[in-house]
Amino acid sequence: MSGSRKVTAAASVLLLLSLAGSVLLLRRLDQARTTATPEEVLYLNSPKWVKRLSLGYDGLLADIYWTRAVQYFGGRHVVGAKDYRLLYPLLEITTALDPKLIVAYQFGANFVAPNPPEGAGMPDKAVALVEYGIRNNPDNWKLYYELGFIYYYMKPTDYGKAAEAFERGTKVPNAHPFLRVLAAQMAQHAGEIETSRMLWQAAYATTQEELLRKNAVAHLRALKVDEDITGLETMVARYREQTGVLPSNFNVLIGEGMLLGVPVDPDGKPYKLMPDGRIELRSPEDFSFVVKGLPPGYVPGPPKFH
Amino acid sequence: MSRVVYIAANTFREAVRDRVLYNLIAFAVLLSGAAILVGQISIDIERLVVVNLGLTAVSLFGVVIAIFIGIGLVSKEMEKRTLYTVLSRPVRRWEFIVGKFFGLAGTLLVNTFFMAVGVFAALLYVSHKFQSSDAWILVALFFIVLQLLILCSLALLFSSFSSPLLSAVFAFSLFVIGSFAEDLRLFARMTRGLTHGLAATAAYLVPNFSALNVIGQVAHEQPISWHLIACNTAYALAYSTMAICGAVLIFERRNLK
Amino acid sequence: MIAIETIHLEKTYAVGFWRKKPRVALRPLNLTVEEGEVFGFLGPNGAGKTTTLKLLMGLVSPTGGTARILGKNIYEAEVKAQIGFLPEQPYFYDYLTAKELLEYYAQLSGMQPKERSQKIDAMLERVGLKDAARLQLRKFSKGMLQRVGLAQAILHDPKVVFLDEPMSGLDPMGRREVRDLIEELKQQGKTVFFSTHILSDAEALCDRVAVIHQGELRGVGRVAELTSSVAGKVELIWNGSAVPAGFSALGAECYTSGERARAVVADVQQEAALEILRRERLRLISLTPVRSSLEEYYLQKVNSAVKPAGVAQ
Structure with missing residues (x-):
């Protein structure tokens, strides 16, 4: 059977070669097609049509669209593309196919509403998406929370609508108690940083989705930085009032007993005390979403998650 | 080597004389004709509808034909024992498989040609003349042929070890999965650890039909890059070769009951 | 010269889907057929006759042992050019004509184009299918298919011809014709190895017979000797x-x-x-x-208790 053995060897070698070849070619094809047009990613852009064409397999199709939405966002967003055009339609189709997919609404609230580069800058669409979610899942308090969240982060903040959204949420059975606190804080416009911190801690607690959690962590870090810098700058101003000069470094403040040590950011890196009395971050690129501590003229890059 | 040619020629002859084939082709051509009617209802998109519906019909009927003759012609040889008389001659088993593949490929080429004539006739009826962008339709048809070649090699692979019904189910499932191959690869890229290994293996092993479907693009008269044509052609050849090698390896060892 | 030789040839199939159980199809078989002999392979249905033929044709691979045809390994291409095979209840490509079918087999056997058309016409005449040469095979009766099958088996002038149940499904006329054909092959000095469960055919045609039952060779004997003993x-x-x-x-x-x-x-x-x-x-x-008739011998062998395997000649 030596002839047969020869055939086996030849066929095996050819099989491996062609397998390697086809994998390489697939990679090339994928590269050639990463600049896919919006139409391609969506296949069909009308949620109604997608639902009709799913022939009843809408659950599976919803999962496919959801995968695409996450991939689209996770893939492109992080590498720096500023194109969110597709995020809303993808989520719209996903939720049309599977209205119970809560995480899709959470995604919408987090990334459709904020202005670029943090999101698509379409708060109206985000509100519509979450309201659609509430209609389909009236008993899920997380959605009311997301709605209030969108209104709070709208520019300008719509305290009235946010309070109303949190208030609606409190009426749902098993609602998390912090909705009541949030509703109250919205009503009195109180404690900006405190409220924000609470909102983001809640955002972290209400989801298991990695990307949403990372987003919440990034915001909490930014809040900490903003808070630190506000405090430090106040301290510097007080020193100047007392002595008439600006402190040259933090050691001066430590010597005065105003500080216990050189203040550090959440990553453990010391803050910088600038000659004009401002406080700056040592690596501002590590902190997305901060409003303070940035060098003059600093243009924030796309958000970074840790 | 000449025996491969003889087997291919005989397969082709056997296949093209089957009347079922003509029914399927006729149906596909009819569907292209029906596109004219649909097109007339909706203003301004006659051409679009004719191309979309016509090429879809060519593709789907081609798939059905490829799977059924691909599996039918091989399993019939085993069931009816014609294979015994072939293999009791100085014919090697790999020659049989390779010959079958080329015979089937020839049949599919001829089928697609006739169905394509139907599409172009319908197109001519609606737009009264051909335009240069219609050449892209030829590219779409070429891609359909590549897709059919891949399916046909898979049909051969499955029928080298499985029953006809199961082979048809396998081949058709792979056609469906392969149409979502890009999503599968996206999915694989997002997973980690063991899941990643499994998903990536599966994603690269299933045939990639997504890149071979450019019907929507040519219907909108968009050009197709030469790079895509070259890559797709090479991919289809590599994948078919792979499936046929697999079929040969299994078939060499198979006991013919 | 020895035409066919099997040495401890055996086959065990694994049956079942999940837990495969072995099923013995052929116990080690030692058999020798001389050139020019007409050899009958007798046994009830399911005795292992077809398995033996498939092993000899290289269609299934043996679990053990080897076989030689004309002194050469059965997997060699040269050997295959020297043999003809008619499977049990043959069926051929529906949409080919008898002539096209024979043409195809002639090509596969490596016959030269010139030789081909001449021989094919002669062969069609010989098996009485001259008038049906241009008819598609799906229109053929069972008997006609059997004749086409015989034609393809002997078309390329093989030295050894294997026939699996060549008479089954034939009417008395057809059986007569097949008998004549086998006689004719014998006259030409061909070796004919055929399996059958019809004893009268074997008695009329064979030089020697082997009886196989339950995958085991039960006996081999010369027909003349078996039937001459008063x-x-x-x-x-x-x-x-x-x-x-x-x-x-x-x-x-x-x-x-x-x-x-x-x-x-x-x-x-x-x-x-x-x-x-x-x-x-x-x-x-x-x-x-x-x-004593072949029947008695056959019944005696088939009904005998299972003996240790490997009884030859």
């Missing part, structure tokens, strides 16, 4: 509907059917029996010595 009995047939009383005294086995009566007695009682018939004025029709 059993020491004679058979008398006469006109009459009754058996005279004297026969029972002779220890005869008696049968009557209609106007005929038949009795088998020991040959030493032959004269006494004839005397009784004469006395009763019954007309004797025939008196023949009883020879």
Whole structure:
């Protein structure tokens, strides 16, 4: 059977070669097609049509669209593309196919509403998406929370609508108690940083989705930085009032007993005390979403998650 | 080597004389004709509808034909024992498989040609003349042929070890999965650890039909890059070769009951 | 020269889907067929005849042992050019004509184009399908298909011809024709190896037979020897509907059917029996010595208890 053995060897070698070849070619094809047009990613852009064409397999199709939405966002967003055009339609189709997919609404609230580069800058669409979610899942308090969240982060903040959204949420059975606190804080416009911190801690607690959690962590870090810098700058101003000069470094403040040590950011890196009395971050690129501590003229890059 | 040619020629002859084939082709051509009617209802998109519906019909009927003759012609040889008389001659088993593949490929080429004539006739009826962008339709048809070649090699692979019904189910499932191959690869890229290994293996092993479907693009008269044509052609050849090698390896060892 | 030789050839199939159980299809078989012989392979259905043929054709791979045809390994291409094979209940490509089919097989056997058309026409004539040469095979009757099958098996002038149940499904005329054809092959000096469960065919055609049962070779013998041994009995047939009383005294086995009566007695009682018939004025029709038939041999072998495997010649 030596002839047969020869055939086996030849066929095996050819099989491996062609397998390697086809994998390489697939990679090339994928590269050639990463600049896919919006139409391609969506296949069909009308949620109604997608639902009709799913022939009843809408659950599976919803999962496919959801995968695409996450991939689209996770893939492109992080590498720096500023194109969110597709995020809303993808989520719209996903939720049309599977209205119970809560995480899709959470995604919408987090990334459709904020202005670029943090999101698509379409708060109206985000509100519509979450309201659609509430209609389909009236008993899920997380959605009311997301709605209030969108209104709070709208520019300008719509305290009235946010309070109303949190208030609606409190009426749902098993609602998390912090909705009541949030509703109250919205009503009195109180404690900006405190409220924000609470909102983001809640955002972290209400989801298991990695990307949403990372987003919440990034915001909490930014809040900490903003808070630190506000405090430090106040301290510097007080020193100047007392002595008439600006402190040259933090050691001066430590010597005065105003500080216990050189203040550090959440990553453990010391803050910088600038000659004009401002406080700056040592690596501002590590902190997305901060409003303070940035060098003059600093243009924030796309958000970074840790 | 000449025996491969003889087997291919005989397969082709056997296949093209089957009347079922003509029914399927006729149906596909009819569907292209029906596109004219649909097109007339909706203003301004006659051409679009004719191309979309016509090429879809060519593709789907081609798939059905490829799977059924691909599996039918091989399993019939085993069931009816014609294979015994072939293999009791100085014919090697790999020659049989390779010959079958080329015979089937020839049949599919001829089928697609006739169905394509139907599409172009319908197109001519609606737009009264051909335009240069219609050449892209030829590219779409070429891609359909590549897709059919891949399916046909898979049909051969499955029928080298499985029953006809199961082979048809396998081949058709792979056609469906392969149409979502890009999503599968996206999915694989997002997973980690063991899941990643499994998903990536599966994603690269299933045939990639997504890149071979450019019907929507040519219907909108968009050009197709030469790079895509070259890559797709090479991919289809590599994948078919792979499936046929697999079929040969299994078939060499198979006991013919 | 030895035409076919099997050495401890055996085959065990794994049956079942999940837990595969072995099923013995052929116990180690040692068999030798001389060139020019017509060899009958006898056994009931499912005895292992077809498995043996498939092993010899290289269609299934043996679990053990080897086989040689014309002194060469059966997997060699040269060997395959020297053999012809007719499977059981053959079926051919529906949409080809008889002529196209033979053309195809001639091509696969490596025959030259010139030789091909000439031989194909001659062969179609020989198997009586000249008029049906241009008819598609799906329109053929079972008997016609069998003839096409025979034609393809001997078309390329092979030295060894394997026929699996060549007579099955044929009418008496067809069987006669196949018999003639096998005779003809024998005259040409071909080796013919055929399996059958019809004993009269084997008795009429074969030089030697082998009996196989339950995958095991039970015996091999020369047909002439098996049937020439006189059993020491004679058979008398006469006109009459009754058996005279004297026969029972002779220890005869008696049968009557209609106007005929038949009795088998020991040959030493032959004269006494004839005397009784004469006395009763019954007309004797025939008196023949009883020879042991192939059937007896076959039944004896098939019914014998399972013996250790590997009995040859």
